[in-house]
Amino acid sequence: MTEEQDQSTTKSYSITFSLDRGKFFRRACSSCGRHFKTEASDAELAHILQPVFSRIDAENKTMKISDGQVNEAATKTIMYCPYCGHHDDSGEMLTIEFQEYLKRYAYREIVFPQIRQMFSGLSDSFRQNRGHSRGLFSVQVKFEASDDTLPPRPIAGPEPPDMLKVKLHCCGKRAKILDGWYGSISCPYCGTNVIPL
Amino acid sequence: MNMTKEQTATSLRTFKSRRDAVLHDDSSTFEHSLQRFVEYCQADVLAQAVLAPLLEGGEPDADAWWKENISEDRDANLVIPSNPDDELALRYEILKYVASSSERVFSFGFHFHKMKLDESIELFRTIIVRPFAEEFGSRLSDAANLATPEARELQAVPYERIPNVNETRIFLSHKSVDKPIVFRYYSALKLLGFEPWLDEPDMPAGTNLERAILQGFEESCAAVFFITQNFKDEKYLAAEVDYAVMQKRSKGKKFAIITLCYLDDAPVPKLLKPYIFKRVSNDLDGFAELIRALPIELSPIRWKAEVVRD
Numbered sequence: 001m002t003e004e005q006d007q008s009t010t011k012s013y014s015i016t017f018s019l020d021r022g023k024f025f026r027r028a029c030s031s032c033g034r035h036f037k038t039e040a041s042d043a044e045l046a047h048i049l050q051p052v053f054s055r056i057d058a059e060n061k062t063m064k065i066s067d068g069q070v071n072e073a074a075t076k077t078i079m080y081c082p083y084c085g086h087h088d089d090s091g092e093m094l095t096i097e098f099q100e101y102l103k104r105y106a107y108r109e110i111v112f113p114q115i116r117q118m119f120s121g122l123s124d125s126f127r128q129n130r131g132h133s134r135g136l137f138s139v140q141v142k143f144e145a146s147d148d149t150l151p152p153r154p155i156a157g158p159e160p161p162d163m164l165k166v167k168l169h170c171c172g173k174r175a176k177i178l179d180g181w182y183g184s185i186s187c188p189y190c191g192t193n194v195i196p197l
Numbered sequence: 198m199n200m201t202k203e204q205t206a207t208s209l210r211t212f213k214s215r216r217d218a219v220l221h222d223d224s225s226t227f228e229h230s231l232q233r234f235v236e237y238c239q240a241d242v243l244a245q246a247v248l249a250p251l252l253e254g255g256e257p258d259a260d261a262w263w264k265e266n267i268s269e270d271r272d273a274n275l276v277i278p279s280n281p282d283d284e285l286a287l288r289y290e291i292l293k294y295v296a297s298s299s300e301r302v303f304s305f306g307f308h309f310h311k312m313k314l315d316e317s318i319e320l321f322r323t324i325i326v327r328p329f330a331e332e333f334g335s336r337l338s339d340a341a342n343l344a345t346p347e348a349r350e351l352q353a354v355p356y357e358r359i360p361n362v363n364e365t366r367i368f369l370s371h372k373s374v375d376k377p378i379v380f381r382y383y384s385a386l387k388l389l390g391f392e393p394w395l396d397e398p399d400m401p402a403g404t405n406l407e408r409a410i411l412q413g414f415e416e417s418c419a420a421v422f423f424i425t426q427n428f429k430d431e432k433y434l435a436a437e438v439d440y441a442v443m444q445k446r447s448k449g450k451k452f453a454i455i456t457l458c459y460l461d462d463a464p465v466p467k468l469l470k471p472y473i474f475k476r477v478s479n480d481l482d483g484f485a486e487l488i489r490a491l492p493i494e495l496s497p498i499r500w501k502a503e504v505v506r507d
Contacts (some may be wrong), residue, residue, distance in 0.1 A: 020348070021342045022347065023286070024395055025252050029323050097213065100217070104221055108307060113210065149311070149316050149319040149320050149323065150319075150323070151221065151319060151322075151323075152220050152221070152319070152322045152323045152326070152327040153327065154217075154220070154221065155216065155220070155327070155330055155331050155334060157213070157334065157338065158209055158212075158213070158334045158335065158338030158341070159209075160202075160205055160206040160209040160210070160338075160341055161202070161205070161341060161342050161345055161347065162203070162205070162206040164350070164351055165347070165348070165349075165350035165351070166350060166351045166352075166355065167350050167351070167352050167354045168351060169352060169354045169355060169358060170353075170355045174350065179202065179203075184352060184356070187353070192355050193356050194353035194354055194355050194356070195352060195353065195355075195356065195359060196351040196352070196353045197351065197352050197353070197356055197496055197497075
C-alpha cells in the first residue's frame with residue numbers, strides 16, 4: 001500500500017484487495033445485506049473505489065486509482081443482488097468489513113496526515129505569538145503539536161474459500177452465491193433471472 | 198485436518214474480527230482485545246494447524262528476547278529472526294508474553310521513548326502485532342484453501358433457456374431395415390443423457406402408429422433422418438418428413454431437422470434439403486454432426502452416483 005505524490009496536487013493510492021482462491025471479491029447487497037461474490041478485475045476493483053474515495057476527498061477532482069485509471073466521469077456499474085434482485089452501483093455493494101477497511105485506510109493515509117499537518121501549523125503560529133494576550137487579563141495558552149504514532153495500516157482479508165461458484169449462462173461470467181441457496185437468482189452483472197442447476 | 202467450508206469460514210471470520218479489534222479498537226480495550234486474539238490463536242483448529250508446526254522444535258523464549266531487546270540501556274533496534282517461520286513463532290510468543298502482563302506494552306513503548314500508554318500501544322501494534330497478523334492471516338488462508346477443496350461450479354441458466362420436460366426428445370426417423378445403425382445412435386444418445394425417440398421402444402403394443410409418431414414429433418426438439426440406399430420418401434417416411442417440416446415451422450430455432458446421408462448418391466427428399474444435411478462416412482462422424490446440430494445441450498459433468506457411493 002503506497003502513496004505517491006507528483007509535482008501537482010494529484011495523489012495516487014493503491015489499496016490491497018482480498019480475493020479468495022478463485023479470485024472472487026466478496027460483496028453485500030445494499031438492500032437485503034446477504035453476501036455474494038463477483039469476479040474481480042483490476043478495472044472493476046478500481047471502479048469500486050472511485051465513489052468511496054470521492055466521498056472521502058470530495059475536493060480532489062483528479063483522484064486516480066491504480067490499474068483502473070477511473071475518473072469521476074466514468075460510467076457507473078450497476079450490480080444486482082442475486083437473492084433479492086435489488087440493483088445499485090457496484091461501489092455500494094460492499095461488505096461492512098470492507099467498508100471498515102476502506103475507512104481505516106482513508107483515515108490513516110488521508111485524514112490523519114491532514115490533521116497532523118493542520119495542528120503542526122497551529123503549533124507554529126502559537127509559537128510565533130508566544131501564546132500571550134496583551135490586554136487587561138493575561139491568558140497563556142500552551143500548544144504542542146502531537147507527534148502521534150500513525151495507527152497501524154489496516155489489513156484486508158483473508159477471504160475464506162466459501163460459497164458456491166456459479167457459471168452464468170446469460171452473460172458468460174461467474175459469481176459465487178451462498179451455500180444452500182435454493183431457487184432462482186438474479187445475475188449480479190446483467191440482472192437476468194437464472195436457475196442454478 | 199478435516200474442516201468443513203463453514204468451519205474454515207467461521208475460523209477466518211473470527212480471526213479477522215479479533216485481529217481488527219487488537220489492531221484498531223480504542224486503546225482502552227487493547228489488553229482485552231490482545232488476550233482474545235491470543236485465545237483464538239491457542240484454541241482455534243485452523244490457527245493451530247498453522248502455529249503448531251512452527252513450535253514443534255520448541256517455543257522461542259519470549260522472556261529472554263524481551264530482556265535482550267526491551268530495556269532502557271539498549272538501542273531501539275529489535276533483533277528479529279530472518280527466517281519467516283522463526284519470526285512468526287517469535288512474534289506469537291511475544292504476543293502471549295505481553296498479553297500475560299499489561300505493563301509490558303508500556304515498557305515496550307518506553308524503550309522507544311514513548312511516555313504515553315496510547316503511543317506505546319500504537320507502536321506495539323505497528324511493530325509486533327501487525328506483521329504477525331498479516332503473515333499469520335496469509336498462512337491461515339492457505340490452510341483454509343487446503344482444508345476445503347472447491348466444489349464443481351453450478352450452471353445458472355436463464356429461464357428461457359430451460360426447456361419443458363416434454364419438448365426435448367430426439368426423433369430418429371429411418372427405414373426398418375436400417376434399424377441396426379439407428380439403434381447404435383439411440384444407445385449412444387441415451388448413454389449421454391439425451392432422450393431419443395425410436396418407434397420400437399417408445400411405442401407400447403397396440404398404440405396407433407400415426408398418433409404415436411405425431412406425438413413423438415410434438416415432444417421432440419429434433420428429427421434425425423438416416424438416408425441410406427433403403428430410404429424412400431413414401432408412406433410413413435414421407436409422413437415423418439412432413440411432420441418434421443411442420444414442427445420446424447411451428448417451433449422455429451427450437452427444432453432442428455438433421456439429415457445424415459450414408460451414401461454419396463442417396464436420394465435425399467427435396468423437403469429436407471433446405472435443412473442441416475451432412476454426408477457421413479461412419480457413425481462417429483454422423484454422431485458428432487448430430488450433437489453439433491441439436492438445439493439443446495446437456496447439464497454439467499458430474500461423478501456417476503456409484504463412483505461416490507460408499
